[in-house]
Amino acid sequence: MKIENKKWSLEKFNQIREEVLKQWPTGQDVDLEEAIEYQKNIEPKKRVTAKLKEAKESGITLIQPRAGVALIDKHIELLRFLQDEGKADILPTTIDSYTRQNNYEDAEAGIKESREEKRSMLNGFPAVNHGVQGCREVVEALASPLQVRHGTPDARLLAEITLAGGFTDFEGGGISYNIPYAKEVSIERTIYDWQYVDRLVGLYEENGISINREPFGPLTGTLVPPSVSHTVALVEGLLAAEQGVKNLTLGYGQCGNLVQDVAALESLRELAAEYFADFKDIMLTTVFHQWMGGFPQDEAQAFAVISWGASTAALGNATKVITKTTHEALGIPTKEANAEGLKASKQVINMLRDQSLASNDKLEKEKEMIKKETKQIMDHVLELGKGDLAQGVVKAFKAGVIDIPFAPSRFNAGKILPARDNEGAVRYLDHGNLPFTEEIVKFHQKKLEDRGKDEGREASFQMVIDDIYAVGQGELVGRPK
Ligand SMILES: CC[C@H]1O[C@@H](n2cnc3c(N)ncnc32)[C@H](O)[C@@H]1O
Numbered sequence: 325m326k327i328e329n330k331k332w333s334l335e336k337f338n339q340i341r342e343e344v345l346k347q348w349p350t351g352q353d354v355d356l357e358e359a360i361e362y363q364k365n366i367e368p369k370k371r372v373t374a375k376l377k378e379a380k381e382s383g384i385t386l387i388q389p390r391a392g393v394a395l396i397d398k399h400i401e402l403l404r405f406l407q408d409e410g411k412a413d414i415l416p417t418t419i420d421s422y423t424r425q426n427n428y429e430d431a432e433a434g435i436k437e438s439r440e441e442k443r444s445m446l447n448g449f450p451a452v453n454h455g456v457q458g459c460r461e462v463v464e465a466l467a468s469p470l471q472v473r474h475g476t477p478d479a480r481l482l483a484e485i486t487l488a489g490g491f492t493d494f495e496g497g498g499i500s501y502n503i504p505y506a507k508e509v510s511i512e513r514t515i516y517d518w519q520y521v522d523r524l525v526g527l528y529e530e531n532g533i534s535i536n537r538e539p540f541g542p543l544t545g546t547l548v549p550p551s552v553s554h555t556v557a558l559v560e561g562l563l564a565a566e567q568g569v570k571n572l573t574l575g576y577g578q579c580g581n582l583v584q585d586v587a588a589l590e591s592l593r594e595l596a597a598e599y600f601a602d603f604k605d606i607m608l609t610t611v612f613h614q615w616m617g618g619f620p621q622d623e624a625q626a627f628a629v630i631s632w633g634a635s636t637a638a639l640g641n642a643t644k645v646i647t648k649t650t651h652e653a654l655g656i657p658t659k660e661a662n663a664e665g666l667k668a669s670k671q672v673i674n675m676l677r678d679q680s681l682a683s684n685d686k687l688e689k690e691k692e693m694i695k696k697e698t699k700q701i702m703d704h705v706l707e708l709g710k711g712d713l714a715q716g717v718v719k720a721f722k723a724g725v726i727d728i729p730f731a732p733s734r735f736n737a738g739k740i741l742p743a744r745d746n747e748g749a750v751r752y753l754d755h756g757n758l759p760f761t762e763e764i765v766k767f768h769q770k771k772l773e774d775r776g777k778d779e780g781r782e783a784s785f786q787m788v789i790d791d792i793y794a795v796g797q798g799e800l801v802g803r804p805k
Pocket residue numbers: 390391392393418447448648652656657
């Protein structure tokens with residue numbers, strides 16, 4: 325397929341739509357006109373965009389967990405608990421791994437098994453199998469707005485069914501739900517398929533229905549430098565806006581050094597304001613993901629990591645924070661543990677509501693570097709695409725100009741290597757083919773050399789390994805044993 329960053333015609337969209345809705349029997353229940361009417365009757369307090377707008381205007385940080393189980397009644401019970409006990413501002417529905425791979429047969433088997441075993445045999449909610457009516461049962465049982473969270477390279481049918489089902493926010497994108505989640509799916513394929521998702525959202529918007537879109541910020545969740553993360557957020561947001569998306573939450577996964585993370589959130593807002601300046605009617609918000617790397621098993625230590633994430637989200641004025649639980653190192657959390665992660669986060673956010681991180685030289689320097697790096701990558705992507713962003717992305721991955729650390733995809737160059745400096749900020753030990761100037765490369769090298777001097781060792785791959793295990797072992801920087 326030829327990909328270009330151009331709004332799809334309705335004719336092209338409808339032609340592909342016929343195939344999409346045939347991928348599973350429940351696709352036949354999607355009737356767009358009826359779905360638009362149904363969405364029209366979902367009042368503002370149950371729309372994610374309204375909640376985000378209110379939070380952005382009042383400068384508060386909303387809390388949202390991840391959560392999903394196999395059966396509709398159990399999923400409602402779980403979400404009701406997170407809403408009423410956890411006080412979640414926005415509710416998730418995390419989709420199961422079979423559905424994420426379009427393996428609806430095994431999802432169906434998982435539903436059957438869950439009924440037999442009387443416990444969830446899936447690691448999320450199989451929305452495609454439950455269909456439009458099943459999704460509406462969930463939406464109508466809850467008072468809070470709902471977002472679909474997943475990791476699906478081909479999310480076209482999932483989007484059709486969950487949006488018709490009353491969800492008002494859809495996570496993911498052609499890079500962020502491919503490169504960290506799949507090995508064999510080409511970038512062309514997922515950029516194209518996610519243009520379909522965004523064109524569907526554009527169709528809802530053209531009919532007065534506001535649906536929020538949230539590219540998946542953390543990517544591989546493993547020491548992803550802010551400028552790599554911001555590049556993907558901006559690219560996916562711009563591709564979505566071209567298809568008619570009007571509400572975008574751009575995300576970033578916590579790295580752990582407070583100044584760098586606050587600088588990342590502030591620079592993300594500033595970069596987004598620049599890159600989306602031509603889209604007059606777009607609402608831009610930010611989401612901060614609490615630490616996505618390895619967690620300590622110990623409950624108290626895990627609470628500390630959760631609270632550190634909540635603190636940074638508040639001090640960085642993120643519109644929303646995605647919370648973690650003390651079961652992170654163990655598996656799918658109980659509803660109680662999930663609610664506790666929400667309550668700990670809310671406590672910290674409330675206590676920091678009237679505080680902010682005073683601007684300082686370090687913060688300004690960090691913001692300057694992140695913005696310079698991101699712009700250097702973005703400029704090169706556009707150059708490679710001869711002005712077409714979609715073409716540029718495909719070429720950028722081939723050239724390693726966009727490169728995501730520790731990604732499974734064979735379409736990712738995998739040449740960059742991140743490691744923490746002496747204060748725990750994430751730096752480029754190897755910047756691979758990222759198109760950075762000498763100034764940028766030297767800045768990162770010096771930071772890592774300083775750590776090496778302090779530790780009495782060379783800046784090396786061993787630091788990367790030490791840093792990957794550090795948080796789970798009670799540290800931030802992986803110091804030599
Ligand atoms: C993006 C990855 C994260 O999503 C979370 N996650 C995935 N599936 C579920 C789930 N079913 N319930 C709660 N949390 C979940 C978990 O914290 C994991 O680290």
